[in-house]
Amino acid sequence: MANIKALLFDLDGVIVSTEKNHFIAWRETARTLGISFSEEDNEALKGVNRVDSLKQILKLGNKTVSSEAFESLLVFKNNIYLDSISTLSEANLLPGVDALLRKAQSMGVKIGLGSSSKNAPMILERLGIKSFFDVIIDGNGVTHPKPHPEVFLNGAKALGFHPSECLVFEDALSGVTAAKEGGFLSIGVGNPLLQHVADVYLNNLTEFRLEEYA
Numbered sequence: 678m679a680n681i682k683a684l685l686f687d688l689d690g691v692i693v694s695t696e697k698n699h700f701i702a703w704r705e706t707a708r709t710l711g712i713s714f715s716e717e718d719n720e721a722l723k724g725v726n727r728v729d730s731l732k733q734i735l736k737l738g739n740k741t742v743s744s745e746a747f748e749s750l751l752v753f754k755n756n757i758y759l760d761s762i763s764t765l766s767e768a769n770l771l772p773g774v775d776a777l778l779r780k781a782q783s784m785g786v787k788i789g790l791g792s793s794s795k796n797a798p799m800i801l802e803r804l805g806i807k808s809f810f811d812v813i814i815d816g817n818g819v820t821h822p823k824p825h826p827e828v829f830l831n832g833a834k835a836l837g838f839h840p841s842e843c844l845v846f847e848d849a850l851s852g853v854t855a856a857k858e859g860g861f862l863s864i865g866v867g868n869p870l871l872q873h874v875a876d877v878y879l880n881n882l883t884e885f886r887l888e889e890y891a
Protein backbone atom coordinates (compact mmCIF):
# COMPACT_ATOMS: atom_id res chain seq x y z
CA MET A 678 0.00 0.00 0.00
CA ALA A 679 1.52 3.32 -0.98
CA ASN A 680 0.81 6.93 -1.77
CA ILE A 681 -0.09 8.03 1.75
CA LYS A 682 0.43 11.79 2.04
CA ALA A 683 -0.87 12.52 5.55
CA LEU A 684 -1.35 10.95 8.96
CA LEU A 685 -4.37 11.96 11.04
CA PHE A 686 -4.07 11.20 14.74
CA ASP A 687 -6.70 10.88 17.40
CA LEU A 688 -5.36 12.32 20.68
CA ASP A 689 -6.57 10.41 23.71
CA GLY A 690 -5.50 6.80 23.62
CA VAL A 691 -3.19 7.24 20.62
CA ILE A 692 -0.80 10.07 21.50
CA VAL A 693 -1.39 10.24 25.25
CA SER A 694 -3.47 8.27 27.66
CA THR A 695 -5.72 10.48 29.74
CA GLU A 696 -8.69 8.12 29.50
CA LYS A 697 -8.34 7.26 33.18
CA ASN A 698 -8.44 11.00 34.00
CA HIS A 699 -11.62 11.39 31.95
CA PHE A 700 -13.08 8.35 33.71
CA ILE A 701 -12.33 9.59 37.22
CA ALA A 702 -13.72 13.05 36.43
CA TRP A 703 -16.93 11.56 34.96
CA ARG A 704 -17.29 9.13 37.89
CA GLU A 705 -17.05 12.07 40.30
CA THR A 706 -19.58 14.03 38.25
CA ALA A 707 -21.95 11.05 38.08
CA ARG A 708 -21.63 10.59 41.86
CA THR A 709 -22.99 14.11 42.46
CA LEU A 710 -26.08 12.95 40.55
CA GLY A 711 -26.35 9.69 42.46
CA ILE A 712 -25.39 7.72 39.36
CA SER A 713 -22.87 4.92 39.65
CA PHE A 714 -20.44 4.88 36.74
CA SER A 715 -18.05 1.99 36.12
CA GLU A 716 -14.92 1.59 34.00
CA GLU A 717 -17.00 -0.58 31.65
CA ASP A 718 -19.51 2.25 31.27
CA ASN A 719 -16.58 4.52 30.45
CA GLU A 720 -15.50 2.32 27.52
CA ALA A 721 -18.54 3.52 25.56
CA LEU A 722 -17.48 7.15 26.11
CA LYS A 723 -14.03 6.84 24.57
CA GLY A 724 -13.76 9.34 21.71
CA VAL A 725 -17.24 10.70 22.53
CA ASN A 726 -17.34 14.47 23.05
CA ARG A 727 -18.08 16.14 26.41
CA VAL A 728 -21.74 17.00 25.79
CA ASP A 729 -22.64 13.58 24.40
CA SER A 730 -20.74 11.87 27.24
CA LEU A 731 -22.86 13.69 29.84
CA LYS A 732 -26.03 12.86 27.91
CA GLN A 733 -25.06 9.17 28.00
CA ILE A 734 -24.33 9.28 31.74
CA LEU A 735 -27.71 10.91 32.46
CA LYS A 736 -29.38 8.24 30.33
CA LEU A 737 -27.52 5.57 32.25
CA GLY A 738 -28.89 6.97 35.52
CA ASN A 739 -32.32 7.64 34.05
CA LYS A 740 -32.00 11.30 35.07
CA THR A 741 -32.83 14.61 33.47
CA VAL A 742 -31.43 18.00 34.51
CA SER A 743 -32.14 21.61 33.51
CA SER A 744 -29.98 23.13 30.79
CA GLU A 745 -28.29 25.34 33.42
CA ALA A 746 -27.43 22.31 35.56
CA PHE A 747 -26.21 20.51 32.43
CA GLU A 748 -23.79 23.35 31.67
CA SER A 749 -22.55 23.42 35.30
CA LEU A 750 -21.93 19.68 35.23
CA LEU A 751 -19.81 20.08 32.07
CA VAL A 752 -17.72 22.73 33.80
CA PHE A 753 -17.50 20.63 36.99
CA LYS A 754 -16.22 17.61 35.05
CA ASN A 755 -13.76 19.61 32.98
CA ASN A 756 -12.29 21.30 36.06
CA ILE A 757 -11.62 17.94 37.72
CA TYR A 758 -10.11 16.67 34.46
CA LEU A 759 -7.89 19.74 34.00
CA ASP A 760 -6.65 19.57 37.61
CA SER A 761 -5.73 15.94 37.12
CA ILE A 762 -3.64 16.59 33.98
CA SER A 763 -1.84 19.67 35.28
CA THR A 764 1.50 17.84 35.38
CA LEU A 765 1.25 16.39 31.86
CA SER A 766 4.59 16.52 29.98
CA GLU A 767 6.64 14.85 27.20
CA ALA A 768 7.13 11.93 29.57
CA ASN A 769 3.46 11.06 29.06
CA LEU A 770 3.73 10.52 25.29
CA LEU A 771 2.69 6.97 24.39
CA PRO A 772 5.38 4.65 22.92
CA GLY A 773 6.39 5.39 19.34
CA VAL A 774 4.65 8.78 19.04
CA ASP A 775 7.72 10.98 19.03
CA ALA A 776 9.63 8.74 16.59
CA LEU A 777 6.69 8.54 14.17
CA LEU A 778 6.13 12.30 14.17
CA ARG A 779 9.81 12.87 13.43
CA LYS A 780 9.84 10.23 10.71
CA ALA A 781 6.71 11.66 9.03
CA GLN A 782 8.17 15.14 9.10
CA SER A 783 11.47 13.97 7.61
CA MET A 784 9.62 12.13 4.81
CA GLY A 785 7.42 15.15 4.01
CA VAL A 786 4.25 13.34 5.15
CA LYS A 787 1.78 15.85 6.62
CA ILE A 788 0.50 15.50 10.18
CA GLY A 789 -2.99 16.30 11.45
CA LEU A 790 -4.99 15.92 14.64
CA GLY A 791 -8.61 14.74 14.68
CA SER A 792 -9.75 14.74 18.29
CA SER A 793 -13.08 15.16 20.05
CA SER A 794 -11.34 16.99 22.88
CA LYS A 795 -11.78 20.73 23.29
CA ASN A 796 -8.61 20.64 25.39
CA ALA A 797 -6.54 19.20 22.52
CA PRO A 798 -4.36 22.24 21.61
CA MET A 799 -3.38 22.79 25.25
CA ILE A 800 -2.58 19.08 25.70
CA LEU A 801 -0.37 19.01 22.56
CA GLU A 802 1.42 22.08 23.89
CA ARG A 803 2.09 20.42 27.24
CA LEU A 804 3.33 17.28 25.51
CA GLY A 805 5.80 19.44 23.54
CA ILE A 806 4.63 18.20 20.11
CA LYS A 807 2.23 20.92 18.91
CA SER A 808 4.69 22.27 16.32
CA PHE A 809 4.68 18.94 14.44
CA PHE A 810 1.01 19.40 13.50
CA ASP A 811 0.16 20.96 10.14
CA VAL A 812 -3.52 21.03 11.12
CA ILE A 813 -5.42 20.59 14.37
CA ILE A 814 -9.13 19.75 14.22
CA ASP A 815 -10.60 19.36 17.70
CA GLY A 816 -13.91 19.38 19.54
CA ASN A 817 -14.19 23.14 19.06
CA GLY A 818 -14.23 22.88 15.28
CA VAL A 819 -16.82 20.24 14.44
CA THR A 820 -20.61 20.22 14.24
CA HIS A 821 -21.01 16.45 14.10
CA PRO A 822 -19.04 14.45 16.69
CA LYS A 823 -17.45 11.02 16.07
CA PRO A 824 -18.68 8.52 14.85
CA HIS A 825 -19.50 11.11 12.16
CA PRO A 826 -16.43 11.48 9.90
CA GLU A 827 -16.44 15.32 9.94
CA VAL A 828 -13.39 15.71 12.19
CA PHE A 829 -11.22 13.62 9.84
CA LEU A 830 -12.77 14.97 6.62
CA ASN A 831 -12.01 18.51 7.80
CA GLY A 832 -8.44 17.47 8.57
CA ALA A 833 -7.90 15.93 5.13
CA LYS A 834 -9.49 18.93 3.43
CA ALA A 835 -7.36 21.42 5.35
CA LEU A 836 -4.26 19.52 4.27
CA GLY A 837 -5.50 19.36 0.67
CA PHE A 838 -5.69 15.56 0.40
CA HIS A 839 -8.36 13.01 -0.47
CA PRO A 840 -9.29 10.60 2.39
CA SER A 841 -7.69 7.76 0.40
CA GLU A 842 -4.35 9.57 0.74
CA CYS A 843 -4.56 9.74 4.55
CA LEU A 844 -4.29 7.24 7.39
CA VAL A 845 -6.32 7.63 10.59
CA PHE A 846 -4.92 6.38 13.91
CA GLU A 847 -7.64 5.68 16.50
CA ASP A 848 -8.12 3.89 19.82
CA ALA A 849 -11.93 4.11 19.99
CA LEU A 850 -14.75 2.37 18.18
CA SER A 851 -16.44 5.72 17.52
CA GLY A 852 -13.24 6.98 15.87
CA VAL A 853 -12.63 3.90 13.72
CA THR A 854 -16.26 4.10 12.57
CA ALA A 855 -15.74 7.79 11.73
CA ALA A 856 -12.58 6.98 9.75
CA LYS A 857 -14.23 4.18 7.79
CA GLU A 858 -17.35 6.26 7.07
CA GLY A 859 -15.09 8.99 5.73
CA GLY A 860 -13.27 6.63 3.36
CA PHE A 861 -10.00 6.59 5.31
CA LEU A 862 -7.82 3.58 6.00
CA SER A 863 -8.17 3.05 9.76
CA ILE A 864 -5.33 2.00 12.03
CA GLY A 865 -6.62 0.77 15.41
CA VAL A 866 -4.13 1.36 18.23
CA GLY A 867 -3.85 -0.10 21.73
CA ASN A 868 -7.44 -1.26 22.16
CA PRO A 869 -7.93 -5.00 21.54
CA LEU A 870 -11.64 -4.36 20.90
CA LEU A 871 -10.55 -2.87 17.56
CA GLN A 872 -8.62 -5.94 16.42
CA HIS A 873 -11.30 -7.10 14.01
CA VAL A 874 -12.84 -3.70 13.35
CA ALA A 875 -9.99 -1.48 12.17
CA ASP A 876 -8.31 -2.11 8.79
CA VAL A 877 -4.96 -2.57 10.54
CA TYR A 878 -4.36 -3.16 14.24
CA LEU A 879 -1.27 -2.18 16.28
CA ASN A 880 -0.55 -2.64 19.99
CA ASN A 881 1.20 0.72 19.91
CA LEU A 882 2.82 3.07 17.40
CA THR A 883 6.29 1.48 17.65
CA GLU A 884 4.84 -1.30 15.45
CA PHE A 885 3.98 1.08 12.61
CA ARG A 886 6.27 1.24 9.53
CA LEU A 887 5.61 4.44 7.61
CA GLU A 888 7.85 3.25 4.74
CA GLU A 889 5.22 0.63 3.89
CA TYR A 890 2.58 3.29 3.25
CA ALA A 891 4.23 6.52 2.09
Ligand code: B16
Binds near residue numbers: 696724792
Ligand atom coordinates in the same frame (compact mmCIF):
# COMPACT_ATOMS: atom_id res chain seq x y z
P1 B16 B 1 -12.84 17.15 26.36
P2 B16 B 1 -10.13 11.83 21.58
C1 B16 B 1 -11.86 12.38 23.51
O1 B16 B 1 -10.60 12.55 22.93
C2 B16 B 1 -11.78 11.41 24.68
O2 B16 B 1 -11.51 10.10 24.22
C3 B16 B 1 -13.08 11.38 25.43
O3 B16 B 1 -12.98 10.54 26.56
C4 B16 B 1 -13.47 12.82 25.84
O4 B16 B 1 -14.74 12.84 26.48
C5 B16 B 1 -13.49 13.72 24.61
O5 B16 B 1 -12.24 13.67 23.97
C6 B16 B 1 -13.83 15.15 24.95
O6 B16 B 1 -12.77 15.72 25.67
O7 B16 B 1 -13.77 17.05 27.52
O8 B16 B 1 -11.40 17.39 26.73
O9 B16 B 1 -13.33 18.13 25.32
O10 B16 B 1 -9.98 10.39 21.91
O11 B16 B 1 -11.16 12.11 20.50
O12 B16 B 1 -8.83 12.52 21.31
Ligand code: MG
Binds near residue numbers: 688689723724849
Ligand atom coordinates in the same frame (compact mmCIF):
# COMPACT_ATOMS: atom_id res chain seq x y z
MG1 MG C 1 -9.22 8.39 21.48
